Amino acid sequence: MRNKLMDRRDFVKSTLAGLGGLFFLPKIDRKWGLRIVEAKGKEKKIVYRTLGKTGIKVPVISMGTNHLDNPNLVRAALDSGIVMIDTAQAYQRGQDEGMIGEVLKGRPRDSYVIATKARLPNNQTTGLYTGEATEGAFLNKVDSSLKNLGLDYVDIYYHHNVWKRESALYEPILKALEKVKKAGKARFVGITTHMNEPEVIRAAVDSKFYDVILAAYNFQQKHYAEMRNAIASAAQAGVGIVGMKAIRGGSGQIPFVKNAAAALKWVLQDPNVGTIVPGFTTFDEMNMDLAVMEDPTLSDSEKNDLRKEASLPGLYCQGCRTCLGHCPEHLPIPDLMRAYMYAHGYRNLTHAQDLVLSLNLPTRVCEDCSQCRVRCSVGFNVSGKIRDVVRLRDILPVFIG
Ligand code: SF4
Numbered sequence: 001m002r003n004k005l006m007d008r009r010d011f012v013k014s015t016l017a018g019l020g021g022l023f024f025l026p027k028i029d030r031k032w033g034l035r036i037v038e039a040k041g042k043e044k045k046i047v048y049r050t051l052g053k054t055g056i057k058v059p060v061i062s063m064g065t066n067h068l069d070n071p072n073l074v075r076a077a078l079d080s081g082i083v084m085i086d087t088a089q090a091y092q093r094g095q096d097e098g099m100i101g102e103v104l105k106g107r108p109r110d111s112y113v114i115a116t117k118a119r120l121p122n123n124q125t126t127g128l129y130t131g132e133a134t135e136g137a138f139l140n141k142v143d144s145s146l147k148n149l150g151l152d153y154v155d156i157y158y159h160h161n162v163w164k165r166e167s168a169l170y171e172p173i174l175k176a177l178e179k180v181k182k183a184g185k186a187r188f189v190g191i192t193t194h195m196n197e198p199e200v201i202r203a204a205v206d207s208k209f210y211d212v213i214l215a216a217y218n219f220q221q222k223h224y225a226e227m228r229n230a231i232a233s234a235a236q237a238g239v240g241i242v243g244m245k246a247i248r249g250g251s252g253q254i255p256f257v258k259n260a261a262a263a264l265k266w267v268l269q270d271p272n273v274g275t276i277v278p279g280f281t282t283f284d285e286m287n288m289d290l291a292v293m294e295d296p297t298l299s300d301s302e303k304n305d306l307r308k309e310a311s312l313p314g315l316y317c318q319g320c321r322t323c324l325g326h327c328p329e330h331l332p333i334p335d336l337m338r339a340y341m342y343a344h345g346y347r348n349l350t351h352a353q354d355l356v357l358s359l360n361l362p363t364r365v366c367e368d369c370s371q372c373r374v375r376c377s378v379g380f381n382v383s384g385k386i387r388d389v390v391r392l393r394d395i396l397p398v399f400i401g
């Protein structure tokens with residue numbers, strides 16, 4: 001049992017051990033991929049990369065819209081040189097695609113790249129699909145996305161939020177995506193993963209099916225070396241890589257990481273990452289991300305900041321799943337930790353509540369244990385966080401969103 005579980009001290013040791021070696025990669029050639037772009041009447045030198053064999057060329061910073069409700073920020077981002085917008089059918093309780101569609105109206109179709117995504121019902125504990133997850137259901141999701149966006153096609157349609165190899169290869173969804181591509185509703189198809197990412201990345205490569213992978217990747221992942229290897233194999237196979245959760249899952253960037261720009265640059269030091277999709281929600285955050293888009297080089301002082309922060313647990317659940325067998329109630333602990341992060345890090349109660357409500361939790365949660373049996377690898381007080389976040393079940397959505 002001991003070697004299966006990693007306590008907080010082991011975690012800190014394992015993370016720090018990595019700091020001396022592969023944690024920082026050699027400096028990126030700054031000339032590589034530079035493109036002069038005119039934005040708001042000014043010339044900018046923006047670093048561009050290509051998403052694998054798709055040939056899609058985008059700046060290293062794209063825009064995630066998970067926590068956004070301000071269309072003017074999307075307009076400003078596009079006018080400032082950002083090209084790729086990343087949305088999902090579920091974002092903003094189904095309103096995000098519609099908002100993005102309004103922003104895109106009237107813009108030349110070749111001036112932006114749009115990616116969206118959907119998921120089907122699956123078992124939250126095993127990560128495997130249930131009988132409701134059919135090819136037809138996924139095709140309907142794609143049609144709804146296009147309708148919401150007001151577009152005939154998207155550039156990338158993702159199979160969303162997968163953490164098991166079997167689910168990455170789930171035939172009904174692969175068949176649906178194949179039809180979507182053939183019908184010209186998506187130029188390329190992809191898969192997203194927030195947990196157990198290396199397994200999903202390797203499955204995606206083995207499938208020879210997916211064109212793009214959107215994966216959580218950040219400097220605090222204790223499995224970053226494994227991530228880097230999996231990403232390298234995917235890149236070698238021509239799969240485009242998009243990074244997310246670069247700031248340990250934060251969009252309200254400050255509470256997560258003191259030096260958010262350094263956290264973004266850390267992901268971009270991996271040359272196999274084509275772009276990242278930080279979810280900035282204010283103009284200040286956007287401007288900081290735009291500066292990274294022009295120069296993603298990590299300075300020595302930024303490296304020091306990351307070194308200091310790398311061993312702090314923060315709010316980011318590693319998705320390591322070492323906790324899964326501990327709870328007699330089989331609670332979906334990583335999902336609940338993510339909901340807690342949405343509530344307290346992103347300060348996005350809507351998103352946190354949606355996640356909590358989707359988990360089919362028992363009526364009484366953590367009320368019958370005299371002591372919590374769960375040992376988290378990064379030292380989270382799991383039951384405390386769960387008790388806190390499940391209170392969202394008792395609030396009417398109208399008072400939150
Ligand atoms: S207190 Fe711990 S062991 Fe008990 S139900 Fe909650 S998470 Fe599970």
Ligand code: SF4
Pocket residue numbers: 316317318319320321322323324333334337375376377378379380382
């Ligand atoms: S709650 Fe802790 S042990 Fe469980 S997946 Fe997250 S980081 Fe790992």
